[in-house]
Amino acid sequence: MESKQQPDTARRVGTTCVVFAAGTxxxxxxxxxxxxxxxxxxxxxxxxxxxxxxxxxxxxxxxxIAGPIPEQSGTIRLPEEKDDPDLLSALKVGWSQGARTFYIYGALGGRVDHxxxxxxxxxRLAAHGGIGYLFGDGTVVTAIADGSLSFPADAATRGAGRMVSVFSHSDRSTNVTEQGLKYQLDHATMLNTTIQGVSNEFLTATPAFISVGSxxxxxxxxxxxxxxxxxRHHAFTGDLGTLSTAVSAALATPRQH
Known part of the structure; x- marks a missing residue:
């Protein structure tokens, strides 16, 4: 069964969404x-x-997909030509079910563009008050907007000596603080064209804290x-948007007949 609608499932506000992608x-x-x-x-x-x-x-x-496409009410088939990648569409489905935290597997490795x-x-998740975690080869990638990430001392000990890196995705990120790491920042400004936070390290038995004001x-x-x-330092508004099957005019190309 194919459906263009989001699954008719009871909305569970605050639940976690686990997403399986097609990567490594x-x-x-x-x-x-x-x-x-x-x-x-x-x-x-x-x-x-x-x-x-x-x-x-x-x-x-x-x-x-290698196996059969399931015939169930929760199956949503999208066209091959569209703006939104499959992963973003999957997150939109999870968001519609009330999820704001996303564990994402199979989204790193393989093609670097993906x-x-x-x-x-x-x-995009962070800009609307959500948070996602991409699980890779011994490493987790996440993004935080106008907020902070805190690791307790025992967690930092488990990862002691392993790399922690921080990059500005925004053109400019202000009031960036990194505590409990080998190299610390205090209310710094980071740019997306300047590398200031790569290859930091957790300290043994020390809580770690990473925060961005804006x-x-x-x-x-x-x-x-x-x-x-x-x-998070304030409430967020908006959402990921509805499922899109369109191709924007800017990306459209003439078809050959």
């Missing part, structure tokens, strides 16, 4: 909360099936550290 998995340990809403994006369904995980919704143009696009999607930071940290506590 690196034997990463999976963390799936019991109340998670699970979305498979295109070929990510093959991975979910291999792991024995049921997807509440399946979405994509299905150009990378990895860059997926990091940009993290920034702007969006992309942060990478070792998976051993676990996920941080997230705080």
């Amino acid at each position: 998995y690196f034997d990463t340990p999976l963390s799936i909360p019991g109340d998670a809403f699970v979305v498979a994006a295109d070929g990510g369904l093959d991975h979910a099936r291999e792991l024995g995980i049921h997807a509440d919704a399946v979405i994509g143009d299905f150009d990378s 990895s860059i696009a997926n990091i940009q999607i993290l920034a 702007g969006t930071l992309v942060v990478t940290f070792p998976i051993e550290a676990g996920l941080p506590r997230v705080e």
Whole structure:
């Protein structure tokens, strides 16, 4: 069954959405909360099936799936030509179900253009008060806007000596503070054309704190550290938008007849 509508599932505000994408998995340990809403994006369904995980919704143009396309009410088939990548569409489905925290597997590795696009999607989530985590080869990538990430001392110890890097996704990020790391910043300004936060390190038995007053930071940290506590400096508005199957006029090209 094909559907252009979002799945008719009870909306669970505050739940976590787990997304399976079609990229590389690196034997990463999976963390799936019991109340998670699970979305498979295109070929990510093959991975979910291999792991024995049921997807509440399946979405994509299905150009990378190896197994059969499921005939269920939560299947959303998208056209091949569209502005939104399958992963963004999957996050929109999760957002519509009330999720604001997203665990995303299979979104790093492989094609570098896909990895860059997926990091940009993290920034879009952050701009509306959500947060996403891309799980890669021993590393987690996230983005935070006008807020902070806190790692307790025991988490920092688990990741001691491993790299923590901070980049400004915004043209300008102000009031950036990094504490509990080998190299510390105090109310600094970071630019997206200046590299100031790469290859930092957790300190042993020391809480770590990364904060930005205004702007969006992309942060990478070792998976051993676990996920941080997230705080935001103000309320956010807006959302990820509705599912889009259109191609913008700026990208449209004449068809050959």
